[in-house]
Amino acid sequence: MADAKQIYRTHPTSEEIDDVLRLRETATVGTLNADGSVHLAFVIFLHQDGRLYFETSSVTRKARNVERRQRVSMAVQGRASTGRHLMVSVEGIGRLVSGADARDLNHRLRAKYIRPDALDELDSVWNRFDDTAIEITGEVALSWTGSTMHQETQKELSVPYDDIWLSDS
DSSP states (O other): OHHHHHHHTTOOOOOHHHHHHHHOOOOEEEETOOOOOOOOEEEEEEEETTTTEEEEEEHHHHHHHHHHHOOOEEEEEEEEEESEEEEEEEEEEEEEEEHHHHHHHHHHHHHHHHHHHHHHHHHHHHTOOOOEEEEEEEEEEEEEOOOOHHHHHHHOOEEEEEEEEOOOO
């Protein structure tokens, strides 16, 4: 039987982390407010060349916080190709990207989520609002898989683990 230390110290591989960062999931991004509190927001994102990107408007609190304090954290939850559920958290330095570079990054980011036949039309609308991209350079600060907890829990249940959760459907 596993103990809490084994459960919470089971880490995914770098390949599993990359799998999750390729998914079409939303991420939670945190930026630092002037009073030291954290501003949280959901974003769509792009992972490319070891960096993370998300789009926003230059008038948002996210953009202002990054411009003033640079600290950014992002958390993504998903399932790796190995089937393991993962949470990946990155802490790093944010950099505002603007102009043509932001439009290019935002287009590539949207292409991850938007049907190709609708992408150009969506770009023409969203480019009027989201004029900035934020680049996060950092390290994976924490990555955790719930697979060991899932396996240990299943040993004690009389029904499949996936069947115990309430659903809205």
